[in-house]
Amino acid sequence: MSERAGSGVPTGVSPSRARGRPALKRLALITLLASCAWAGWGLGQRNSEPRGSAQQQLHQQVEKEVGQLQDRLGRGAASAEDRRRLLSLLVGLARQAEAITLLEQMADQDPGRWSLRLLLADLRRNANDRSGAERELRQILNQDPGQIEALQRMALLQLEQGRGSEARTQLQGLHRQAQTPTLRPQALAIGLLLADLMQRQGDLPAAAQLNQQLSQQFPSDARPWLALALVRQQQGDGQASQRALVEARSRLGGQGAQRLDQVAVSWGLADLRGPSGAPARSAGPGAAAN
Numbered sequence: 001m002s003e004r005a006g007s008g009v010p011t012g013v014s015p016s017r018a019r020g021r022p023a024l025k026r027l028a029l030i031t032l033l034a035s036c037a038w039a040g041w042g043l044g045q046r047n048s049e050p051r052g053s054a055q056q057q058l059h060q061q062v063e064k065e066v067g068q069l070q071d072r073l074g075r076g077a078a079s080a081e082d083r084r085r086l087l088s089l090l091v092g093l094a095r096q097a098e099a100i101t102l103l104e105q106m107a108d109q110d111p112g113r114w115s116l117r118l119l120l121a122d123l124r125r126n127a128n129d130r131s132g133a134e135r136e137l138r139q140i141l142n143q144d145p146g147q148i149e150a151l152q153r154m155a156l157l158q159l160e161q162g163r164g165s166e167a168r169t170q171l172q173g174l175h176r177q178a179q180t181p182t183l184r185p186q187a188l189a190i191g192l193l194l195a196d197l198m199q200r201q202g203d204l205p206a207a208a209q210l211n212q213q214l215s216q217q218f219p220s221d222a223r224p225w226l227a228l229a230l231v232r233q234q235q236g237d238g239q240a241s242q243r244a245l246v247e248a249r250s251r252l253g254g255q256g257a258q259r260l261d262q263v264a265v266s267w268g269l270a271d272l273r274g275p276s277g278a279p280a281r282s283a284g285p286g287a288a289a290n
Contacts, residue, residue: 062089073102096127107136114140118149130157146174148189155197164201171197188218195227199234207231215247222251226260233267242269 069086072078078086083106090099100123107116117136124133134157140150151171158167171194178187191214198207208231215224225248232241242264249260 062093065089066093091123096123099123100127114144114147114150118153121150121153125153125157130161133157146178146186146190148186148193151190152193155193159197159200164197168194168197168201183217188214188221188223192223192227195231199231204231204235208235220251222248222256225251238267238269241267245269 066086066089069078069082069089072082073086083102087099087102087106090096090102100120103116103120103123107113107120110116117140121133121136124130124136134154137150137154137157140147141154144150151174155167155171158164171190175187175190175194178184178190191210195207195210195214198204198210208228211224211228211231215221215228218224225244229241229244229248232238232244245260245264249257252260
């Protein structure tokens, strides 16, 4: 990968093009997972002629349903399902201010549902209200400091505001706590998030070192090896990236391994399988560290 200037940017590649590559490679796995669903949706769209009038009619129906649900809500007769349906429609129509108002009410009425507060933070961030988004996330983290989805969003917000060092310090503290006095499962998710933040900051050696540590602490999990493969690819070390992917593949099975083969091809790496079609043999826990 070549997101940032430095050793990871090959000679002859412009910085603007280099910065765009990590995002594409980070999306490779997600793109593969979504491809089948997208293809099916595309086939369905071909049979939706005439498109203009049908879309206009659908929009009118949705607007009518929104009005009915809002009327029911105003009369105090809306059920929980009505609120969820109204929220979904408002978000789909990009009526963010109304969606935020409704979601605030829902989150206050059901404070134990983190998903509502997380969605509220997402909507505020999309509306360019970063301080409001951070406020929502802190409500979650004050009750559960290790809530990983809230930590992910908080780190992103802080990074966007030029506060990456603050996010890194917080995550490092949480990661130490998750390993003291004994290693706990939370250390993996927090460690992966911290390594990703290091990578986004351009500190590739630190990110690689942490991913290697996680691969040793959680030897049966493929995620540290996948993260390490991304770092090695960004550093321009295709062979080390391929070795890390082989380690990850040996910990996956079925469709996961097949998708990983496709990712390797998209990165211009050799086939992760051996000559017989079986997975290439792992050379041991430290094989991809170098």
